[in-house]
Amino acid sequence: MIGYDNIPENENILLDLPFYEGGKIVTRDQAKPHHDGVNFQDPGGGSFSFAAEASGLTVPEFVTVGGGGTDGVYLDLDDALCADLDFTAGDYSLGVWVNWAVGATSSSIVMGRYVLNNNGWELYLTDYGGNLSLTLRHHHSGGFSERTGNFSLGWAHNVWTLIGVSRSGADAAHFRNGAVVPTTGSFEDPETCSQDLVIGCRYTKNADWFKGKMWRPRIWNEALTAIDWFNIFDKERDLFGV
Amino acid sequence: MKIVKTAYSGYARIRTLLANLVSSMLTLTETGGTITTDGTVQMLFVHDAPAGVYSPKMLSLDFTNQSAGTTVKIDLFYRIKSGGDYRHVDSVTFADGQSPDLKLISLADNRFGVSLSIEKTAGANADYDFEVFYAI
Numbered sequence: 001m002i003g004y005d006n007i008p009e010n011e012n013i014l015l016d017l018p019f020y021e022g023g024k025i026v027t028r029d030q031a032k033p034h035h036d037g038v039n040f041q042d043p044g045g046g047s048f049s050f051a052a053e054a055s056g057l058t059v060p061e062f063v064t065v066g067g068g069g070t071d072g073v074y075l076d077l078d079d080a081l082c083a084d085l086d087f088t089a090g091d092y093s094l095g096v097w098v099n100w101a102v103g104a105t106s107s108s109i110v111m112g113r114y115v116l117n118n119n120g121w122e123l124y125l126t127d128y129g130g131n132l133s134l135t136l137r138h139h140h141s142g143g144f145s146e147r148t149g150n151f152s153l154g155w156a157h158n159v160w161t162l163i164g165v166s167r168s169g170a171d172a173a174h175f176r177n178g179a180v181v182p183t184t185g186s187f188e189d190p191e192t193c194s195q196d197l198v199i200g201c202r203y204t205k206n207a208d209w210f211k212g213k214m215w216r217p218r219i220w221n222e223a224l225t226a227i228d229w230f231n232i233f234d235k236e237r238d239l240f241g242v
Numbered sequence: 243m244k245i246v247k248t249a250y251s252g253y254a255r256i257r258t259l260l261a262n263l264v265s266s267m268l269t270l271t272e273t274g275g276t277i278t279t280d281g282t283v284q285m286l287f288v289h290d291a292p293a294g295v296y297s298p299k300m301l302s303l304d305f306t307n308q309s310a311g312t313t314v315k316i317d318l319f320y321r322i323k324s325g326g327d328y329r330h331v332d333s334v335t336f337a338d339g340q341s342p343d344l345k346l347i348s349l350a351d352n353r354f355g356v357s358l359s360i361e362k363t364a365g366a367n368a369d370y371d372f373e374v375f376y377a378i
Contacts, residue, residue, distance in 0.1 A: 001377055004271040022290030028273040034373075036275030050290070058291040239293065 005032065009232055012222040014084055017075075017199075019060050019215060022050050027075070031218075033084060038077045038197075043070040046209070055239045057215070059097075062200050064211035067104035072209025074201035082197045084221070085113050087121055089189045091223035093166045094123050094136070095232065096214060097240065102127065102157050103211035110163065110210060111199045111217055114139050117146035120193030123165060124208065125155060132156060136165050136172045138190035150185030152176075160213075160240035162233050166223035173226075177242065178233030180226055215239075268297060274373030279314060279362035286316075286358040287374040298349035298356050299375040305340035312365025313337040316347065321355030328357055335363075349376075 004010055016031040017038060029035040040048055040060075045068065049061040064072040096110060106128050114120025118141045126133045137149035152174040155161065164175035170186045195203055199217055202208040216236075224232075277284055286301065301316070308314065315335045319328035334347065349356065360370065 001268050001270050004269050007269065020289040020292075021285070022288065024285055024288055024290075026285060028275065028287065030271050030273040034273065034275045052291060052293075056291075056293040058293075 004030070009224065009228045012220050013218060014221050015082075015217070015219040017217050019058075022058065023048065035077055035082055037081050038075055040073070040075055041205070042073045043206070045071040046073040048073050053239065054241060057239045059213050059215045061213045062210050064101075064103055064209040067207070067209070069206040071104070072201055072211070074205060074209070075199040076205065077197040079113075079194045079196050082113065085197055085219060086193050087167070087190065087221075088192050091166070091168045091221070092121075093164065093220040093222065093224040094218070095162065095164045095220075095224070095229075096217040097160060097162050097236070098125075098210075098215075099160045099213040099240075100125055100155070100157050100210070101212035103209060105208055107202075107208045108210040109198065109200065109202055109208045110214075111197070111219075112203060113193050113195055113197045114190070114203050115193065115195055116203065117141075119191035120195055120203075121190050122203070123163075125210075126151075127157070134163060134165075134174060136167065136174075136187075138187050140188060141191050143188050145188075148186065148188045150174075150183040150187070152181045152183045154181060158212075160242050162229075162236070164224065164229045164232070166225070166229075168223040173223075175226070175229040177237070178230040180229075268377035270299075270375065270377045272373055272375050274302075274371070276369050276371050277360060278369050279360060279367045281362050281367070283317075283359050283361045286360050286372055288355075288357045289352070289376065290355050290357075292353060292355070292378070295351065295353045297351045297377040299377060300349060301347040301358055302373045302375075303345050303347070303360075304343055304371040305336060305345060306343045307368040307370065308336070308339055309366055309368065310338045312368065313363045314370075315361045315363050317359045317361070318347075318349070319355075319357040319359075320350070320352055322353075324354055326354065328355065337364075349374075 112122030132155040135151040200210040
């Protein structure tokens with residue numbers, strides 16, 4: 001047996017949600033900070049569905065029915081409980097397995113803690129005219145621009161994919177299934193944020209719904225290396241047959 | 243003597259064998275938090291459908307904040323077949339202030355689901371710190 005905290009990729013992990021609870025409202029964080037109070041939210045139109053993959057792993061499906069204000073579902077965590085996810089400076093990483101379905105809106109927020117054009121960070125997928133991209137964006141109330149960030153192309157619908165981003169300084173490396181992919185763009189530090197963490201929707205919790213399946217969103221306060229991302233992918237790929 | 247034929251050899255084979263060995267090791271993991279009782283049945287920990295055999299180890303529950311006149315009940319449920327219902331395994335009741343404050347409840351191995359809940363049945367609501375260890 002090996003201890004969770006002794007696995008190199010887990011040394012600086014802040015949030016780790018494996019969604020073991022099935023259809024319960026609360027989901028537990030197995031990272032050391034114990035972010036208590038990550039809740040599944042259903043505004044009314046969409047729903048969560050839990051089903052097992054061929055491997056036996058049960059994952060939630062975000063059953064989004066449209067692009068309207070209550071057409072999707074999401075998870076959130078009260079801002080007072082996630083002050084440690086306010087990355088105003090320094091390195092951080094975001095990771096999650098997704099099986100991204102075609103939705104009603106071009107943007108699908110994967111996760112974020114932000115206010116548009118003001119503060120914080122967000123990670124989202126975009127389907128714009130058949131160009132499928134992943135963007136990490138910082139928001140600014142001051143500075144040179146209201147938004148800075150970078151994006152990568154070549155993402156896909158309806159296949160399990162490990163998303164990884166490692167932000168360090170003015171750059172953020174993007175990783176798809178443990179392998180680095182080219183990016184365009186650069187960053188300034190985001191302004192401090194006191195917004196709820198959201199997973200699967202816009203910060204206003206009424207748009208940009210993620211549609212599809214998702215497993216184990218994770219956040220680190222370090223920039224994971226290419227070897228870290230490869231190791232994560234290599235250990236978990238069999239759960240999804242990729 | 244059994245001859246195992248492989249399509250690869252040398253370093254690639256060693257690497258694969260090591261990877262298989264590491265992948266087969268359980269990872270001792272923990273979760274937890276603070277739960278505020280409210281008189282309803284509240285989830286402490288649920289692993290609803292493990293991907294395979296895993297090993298819940300222990301629930302730790304801190305009764306420091308429990309006052310005289312308060313009673314809480316801890317219920318443990320297991321599912322022991324795929325698609326089956328949860329079955330009640332045990333119920334432990336703690337009344338009034340506790341000494342020592344911290345209680346440790348052992349858990350058994352499982353393959354199809356485990357659920358732990360807390361319910362305040364009398365007295366005042368309170369905050370209870372808890373953690374659950376499991377090897378997965």
